[in-house]
Amino acid sequence: xxxxxxxxxxxxxxxxxxxxxxxxxxxxxxxxxxxxxxxxxxxxxxxxxxxxxxxxxxxxxxxxxxxxxxxxxxxxxxxxxxxxxxxxxxxxxxxxxxxxxxxxxxxxxxxxxxxxxxxxxxxxxxxxxxxxxxxxxxxxxxxxxxxxxxxxxxxxxxxxxxxxxxxxxxxxxxxxxxxxxxxxxxxxxxxxxxxxxxxxxxxxxxxxxxxxxxxxxxxxxxxxxxxxxxxxxxxxxxxxxxxxxxxxxxxxxxxxxxxxxxxxxxxxxxxxxxxxxxxxxxxxxxxxxxxxxxxxxxxxxxxxxxxxxxxxxxxxxxxxxxxxxxxxxxxxxxxxxxxxxxxxxxxxxxxxxxxxxxxxxxxxxxxxxxxxxxxxxxxxxxxxxxxxxxxxxxxxxx
Ligand code: NPG
Numbered sequence: 001x002x003x004x005x006x007x008x009x010x011x012x013x014x015x016x017x018x019x020x021x022x023x024x025x026x027x028x029x030x031x032x033x034x035x036x037x038x039x040x041x042x043x044x045x046x047x048x049x050x051x052x053x054x055x056x057x058x059x060x061x062x063x064x065x066x067x068x069x070x071x072x073x074x075x076x077x078x079x080x081x082x083x084x085x086x087x088x089x090x091x092x093x094x095x096x097x098x099x100x101x102x103x104x105x106x107x108x109x110x111x112x113x114x115x116x117x118x119x120x121x122x123x124x125x126x127x128x129x130x131x132x133x134x135x136x137x138x139x140x141x142x143x144x145x146x147x148x149x150x151x152x153x154x155x156x157x158x159x160x161x162x163x164x165x166x167x168x169x170x171x172x173x174x175x176x177x178x179x180x181x182x183x184x185x186x187x188x189x190x191x192x193x194x195x196x197x198x199x200x201x202x203x204x205x206x207x208x209x210x211x212x213x214x215x216x217x218x219x220x221x222x223x224x225x226x227x228x229x230x231x232x233x234x235x236x237x238x239x240x241x242x243x244x245x246x247x248x249x250x251x252x253x254x255x256x257x258x259x260x261x262x263x264x265x266x267x268x269x270x271x272x273x274x275x276x277x278x279x280x281x282x283x284x285x286x287x288x289x290x291x292x293x294x295x296x297x298x299x300x301x302x303x304x305x306x307x308x309x310x311x312x313x314x315x316x317x318x319x320x321x322x323x324x325x326x327x328x329x330x331x332x333x334x335x336x337x338x339x340x341x342x343x344x345x346x347x348x349x350x351x352x353x354x355x356x357x358x359x360x361x362x363x364x365x366x367x368x369x370x371x372x373x374x375x376x377x378x379x380x381x382x383x384x385x386x387x388x389x390x391x392x393x394x395x396x397x398x
Contacts, residue, residue, distance in 0.1 A: 008107035009048035009139055011132070013397045014080045016072055017041040019388035021320060023348055028163040030190035030218035031062040037318050037348070040068050041385070042075070044083075044131035046107075051135025052380055054323035055127035056290030063216065064123070064244075064265065064291065071124035072394070078118050079128055080396040083111065104140075105147060108133035112293060122268065122293035129294035130326060138375035143329065145370045148299060150332030154360060154367040158184035158339035159347055160214065160316065163193050167200055174201050177347075181359050181366035184210030184236065184339045190218040195229060202233045210339065214239040217265060221249045228257040236338065237262040237284050250281035260284050264315060268292060270300045277310055284338070287330070288315035295326060299333075306335040316341030321354025325376035328357070332370045342368055353385065354378035 021037045028034075040055040061067040111129040118125070137147055144150075159182040164170035174185055185205065187198055198213055205211055212235050219227060219241040227241055237260045242249040244265040254261040263282035267273050269292045276282045285305055289298035305312040314331035317323070324342065331340045344359045345352035355378055360367045371377025 005106045005110055008110070009046035009136055011044055011046050011083050011085075011107075013045040013395055014075070014083065014128070014131075015043040015045070016075060016394040016396075017043065017385055018068070018072070018390060018393075019353070019385060020390055021349060021353065021388055023318075024346070024350055026162070027318065027348070029063075029188045029214075030163070030216045032060065034058070034318075037320075038068050039320060040072055040127065041320075041322065041353075041380070042127045042131045044128070044135050046132075046135045046139070048139035049135055051131045051133065051138060051375060052322050053127040053129065053131030053134065054290075054319055055123055056288070056317035056319065056323060057123040058317075066121065066123045071121065071127070074118065074121045074124050075128065076394060076396065079115050079121070079124055082114055082117070083128060083132075084396060084398050105133055105136050107136050109296060112296060123290045126290045126292070126294035129296065130289070130323075133295060134326075134375040141374050143372050143374060143377055144295075144326050145329040145332055145372060148295070148329055148333060150329055150370055151334050152332040152370065154364050154369055155314075155328055155331040155336070155342060156183045156339040157342050157344070157359065157366055157368055158182060158186055158210070158313075159343045160186045160341050161188065163188050163190065164197075167197055170197055171200060171204055174204060178205070178209075180344075182343065183366040184212065186212050186214055186239075186341065189213045189215050191223065194226070198230065198233055198235070207234060210236055212236040212239065212262075214264070215241040217241070217243050221252065224249075224253050224256055227253060231258045235259050239286060240264045240266065247276055247279050247281040250276070251279050254280055254283065262286055264288065265291070267301065269297045270304055273301045273304050274308075277308055283310065285310055285312045286315040287312050287336075288317060289326070289330065290317055290323070291315075295330060298330060302330075302333055302335045311335075311337045313338035314340030314342055316343070318348050320349070321345060321352040321357060321378045322376060322380065324352075324357050325354070325371050325378045328368050328370050329376075344368065351384065353380055353388075
């Protein structure tokens, strides 16, 4: 592909590394319970150096239709060969204006157009684009924050709290996170685990505490009266109560309750973001680059949010340090006005795949520092990559 783009690095090989990373505690949502995070890591080798990208697809297709085996397969069979020039790719890529804010990453910007011949599979595409972006920025000696247009050196962090076995355990967990300094709490909810636990956490945090809930599509239109009762609990937002494709019911809820409705699963890029905002289905957007096919589309959605005055925040998918580093850089943009699911590595992992992300102290209590080294600014620990790998990596070469 790089043959068509002057001065861009040339992709020589793509490696797919499967790893299984133990979680410090099980993470339960309305769609399942994880004790180990199965991750697909992508390394792109170019003639100007390597880059890493993290695929956020889960082990099973519960959060979205994508899952790790599917992502690995589509990269091996379709996306990887296209990037390596084994499938024909034309020059369309560079004629678009894919990277806002004047950044110069021609190879990364060419990835999404070159892969557009495959329908969907945004998480797989996003991992490849992130790896190319990392390699290209490392070669230029520029950080992701700089390339994205970050305006802050530190970002405010929230934490996502799974469904707990008991109310008491939930309150203990939340208390621990508040003591660590997290600036907002997000509670996972589902039918049967909503008003009571959320009310208890509101009481624990007091009226000023930033609290929001995430249903991961677990409710239906019949639940609108129940969800409207959350208004009493003064939440920042309610995230994705209904199915991914059901904008109409989200718009109904938004009209019938005071708590702002925020979409996550439904927002697949700029066009769905604009559609959802215009239809009144969302007034806040959770930006997750993997779900949108990569950081460059996430930047475009960020710019749309700024233009339309819609608050955004950066979501998380239990990323290792590789994905976390890029998310933190993204969250430093001006449109990210609410704390993100950008928690410290220790929230999920005893050991991270890279140097750990640690919450700041003093005036940076509850914040993470935006990495400023080239590319993601973090380094993958080879020994852990090997130790956590259930199988040998797969290499695709030219
Ligand atoms: O802090 O990285 C994090 C996780 C935040 O709750 C979180 N993510 O629905 O937003 C979500 C949820 C999620 C996790 C979704 C893993 C899919 C996979």
